[in-house]
Amino acid sequence: MEGISVRTFITFGFLLVCFFNWATCDYRTEENPYKHFAQVDPEGNYILEWIVNWDTRRITFNVTVATNGYIGFGLSRRGQMNGSDIVIGGVNRNGRSYFTDRHGTGNQIPEIDDIQSYILHDAWERGSRTFLSFSRPFDTCDNEQDVPITDDLLQVIWTYGETDDEIQYHFQIEGQCQSIYSIQT
Ligand SMILES: *[C@@H]1O[C@H](CO)[C@@H](O)[C@H](O)[C@H]1NC(C)=O
Numbered sequence: 418m419e420g421i422s423v424r425t426f427i428t429f430g431f432l433l434v435c436f437f438n439w440a441t442c443d444y445r446t447e448e449n450p451y452k453h454f455a456q457v458d459p460e461g462n463y464i465l466e467w468i469v470n471w472d473t474r475r476i477t478f479n480v481t482v483a484t485n486g487y488i489g490f491g492l493s494r495r496g497q498m499n500g501s502d503i504v505i506g507g508v509n510r511n512g513r514s515y516f517t518d519r520h521g522t523g524n525q526i527p528e529i530d531d532i533q534s535y536i537l538h539d540a541w542e543r544g545s546r547t548f549l550s551f552s553r554p555f556d557t558c559d560n561e562q563d564v565p566i567t568d569d570l571l572q573v574i575w576t577y578g579e580t581d582d583e584i585q586y587h588f589q590i591e592g593q594c595q596s597i598y599s600i601q602t
């Protein structure tokens with residue numbers, strides 16, 4: 418994403434959510450088939466919703482965060498930054514959205530993937546909140562720089578910043594995994 422300088426530090430906090438058994442879980446309800454909701458931080462500043470479409474084999478993530486800065490979201494096999502699958506996006510001051518598919522390479526700003534496998538569907542900023550809606554296939558076929566969504570347990574990593582043009586980076590592990598069953602609505 419252009420305009421983002423690598424300067425200081427933020428937290429790639431750990432989320433208390435783990436995804437597993439995508440292939441076998443069935444959370445269908447009449448109103449919200451396969452729709453899930455998670456508040457990932459104790460303050461409720463970062464809200465994640467996702468919906469699984471078994472026909473197209475894609476997952477759509479909606480993220481609403483109490484910030485006017487950027488949003489980071491990622492999937493990690495072992496809860497580590499290195500090798501994790503990350504997107505960073507937001508809406509900048511002139512109302513333009515930005516969004517990139519990235520991968521963690523250790524304790525530094527996630528690098529932009531050669532293949533952009535996520536699609537941004539919607540992005541807006543209202544008041545002090547930013548919203549992103551994006552999707553990806555279960556298997557992006559980019560095994561180098563994305564994490565495939567399979568039966569394996571995955572952890573969600575997340576972060577956000579106060580501004581759009583300054584990505585800060587600090588990796589922090591906290592919390593523990595919790596089954597997807599206990600966060601479904
Ligand atoms: C995500 O937001 C869009 C509106 O942009 C909405 O149509 C869709 O139902 C939402 N999906 C989930 C999983 O919350």
Ligand SMILES: *[C@@H]1O[C@H](CO)[C@@H](O)[C@H](O)[C@H]1NC(C)=O
Nearest residue numbers: 498499500521522523524525
């Ligand atoms: C990240 O993982 C790769 C292999 O998966 C390894 O070669 C590399 O040294 C790791 N980098 C860090 C910073 O841990």
